[in-house]
Amino acid sequence: MSRRLIPSWPFIVLSAFTAILSWTFMVSPARAAGFDHLAELSSQGYQISAEARLLGSGDQSGEDLGSLNPELLLTPASVTKVYTAAASLDAWGPQYRFTTELKSAARPSANGVLDGDLILEGGGDPSLVSEDLWRMTQRLYQTGVRRVSGDLVVSQALFGPVTCVTTDRCAALERSDNAYSALLTSAGVNYGSWCIQVAPGAVGGPARVTSCNSHEPLFSIENHVTTTSGSSSTGFGAVRVAEDGDERLVLRGSIAVSSLPQEVYRASADPALQTGKTLEAMLELAGIEVEGVVRVTSDAVPGNAARLAAVDGKPLQEILLRMLNYSNNYMADMLALDLAEAPQAQLEDAGAALEAFVSEIPGHGPVILESGSGLTTGNKTSAQGVNALNEYMFQRPDLFQLYAAGLQAPTNGPMRFIRRGSSVFQSHVMVKTGTLNQPVAVRAVTGYFRTDSHRWGVFTVLVNGTSSTPYISWSRVLDLVSLDLDRMIANH
Structure with missing residues (x-):
């Protein structure tokens, strides 16, 4: 897939010419005005x-305070998520909630029998968790x-x-x-993942492994984690494997007897089936017996099926806060898919929906979006474009305060790696970062800043490696960006 929103043919010719120049020549001092420190990376x-x-x-x-190839299209990684949030x-607005329903074409009899299938209709809620399923189970019981x-x-x-369109998901x-x-x-x-808890057992014996969301694990556990003495260190790995339709979690390593229980999350091979098994366990706990099996369908719910119980998810503003603060790929791609109007939408449809939104943003310019999370390296945008969005x-x-609430001030954000640079940078900016390491390094950051005179500003920095520059540390990029922004903030 390769889609771009192009205002006119002269524009794309000019953009292509600019991109060629930026690849061929070193950035001149005038071109890098305001980003003198960051320009060091261009020479490398x-x-x-x-x-x-x-x-x-x-x-x-x-x-304009500074620019360096502002129209060059590069991979933004998780900076893509600001497009999805906006x-x-x-x-939908900040108070929108996604709804998950339990339906059936049958009606409960006087003695409590539902003589037919019980259907969970997924509503595309990115934040649906076990607690929501339990609330819906209780409403069904009632x-x-x-x-x-x-x-x-x-x-x-x-x-x-x-x-799947990315290596990790496939x-x-x-x-x-x-x-x-x-x-x-x-x-x-x-979030499409299984959760188990690993706790120490008796010294010399196996660790205790339990499910986070049910009395018993809902899939097979192969436990090779041993409990060691209190002076030992804790270290174990967990791999979820799927064979012949069955999932199994393989645990290897050790846990010190003095360690607190540790939770482990691993992506499910079939998240819809995971939902069914989790709901089945909750129905059993509530005293509701299901005589049949758990199965998954992509078919529409029968038209004669009526709602028996439902649960509304978290407001969109809470979903965005978690999605942006913790850069949750699952939530971002789910939201983008929800934006797509095509039945049985795929990530290509989600990208098209995001591009349609971008086409209405004044001054944005070309963009290619293949996902809402940024996991796809085919996403391309420019610093000028992201700043136009901001x-x-x-x-x-x-909407601004709710949009900006998902960005982090380096001094107190949940991502510790951004706590770099001067005290001015730490307290005067709000950022969203993006990181990829394969096939080349991507370090991207965007957000807002406040000057000493309390003026608002926007900034975006996209750094992409090449085959000859495969890696760059976040500390290197953030230190250079901090030095340049410090001067802009102080001078204005």
Whole structure:
């Protein structure tokens, strides 16, 4: 897929010419004005697009403070998530909630029997967790249902299973050693990941492994973690594997007897089936028996199925706070898929929905978006474009504070690696970062700053490595950005 929003043919010719120049020649001092320190990376072979400018306010006009190839299209990694946040707020507003429903074509009998299938209809809620399923289970119990004669059906008719387009997500179909590569479905729960808890047992014996969300683990556990003496260190690995439709978690290592229990999250091979198994366990705890099996379908729920119970998820403003603060890929791609109007939407449709939103942003320029999370290296934007988005949201008084709330002040944000630079940088900026390491390094950062005279500004820095510059540390990039922004903040 390769889509761009192009205002006119002269514009693309000029943009292409600018991009060629930026690849061929070193950045001149005039071109790098305001980003003198960051320009050092250009001379080392890194591709850079950077821009910082003051925003207009009242009778004050905006002012360019620095730029370095501002129109060059580069990979933004998780900076993509600011597009997803802005488009979601624009489409639904901050108080919007996604709804998950339990339905059936049957009606409960006087003695509590539901003579048919019980259907969970996924509503595409990125924040659906076990507590929500438990609330919905209790509401079903309150209707008098005590037994389901049919199957427990999980409907992912809205979207799912979503075809994987990144290496990590495709690998997760068979094996996963992380949670960030969670697969996507409109009927997912717990961010598409299994959770187990590992606690010490008796010294010399196996660790105790329990489920985070049920009395017993809902899939096989192969436990090779031993409990060691209190003076020992704790270290173990966990790999979730899938074979012949069954999932198994393999644990190896040791845990000290003095250690606190530790939670482990691993992406599920079938998140819709994971939802069904989790719900089945909760129905059992509530005293509701399901006689049939748990199965998943992408078919639409029958038209004669009526709602028996439902749960509304968290407001969008809370979803965005978590999605941006912790750069949650699952939540970002789920939101982008929710924006797509196509039935059984795929990430290509999600990208098209985001691009349609960007086309309405004044001064943005070309963009390519293939996902809402930034995991896809095919996403391309420029510093000028991201700043145009940030300015557009700044000019939305109904949405700006909620949009900006998901950005971090380095001095007190949850991501410790951004706590670098001077005290001015630490306290005068609000940022969203993006990181990729394969196939080349990507270090991207965007956000707002406040000058000493209390003026608002926007800035974006996109740094992409090449085959000859495969890696760069975040400390190196942030230290250089801090030095340049410090001067801009102090001078204005």
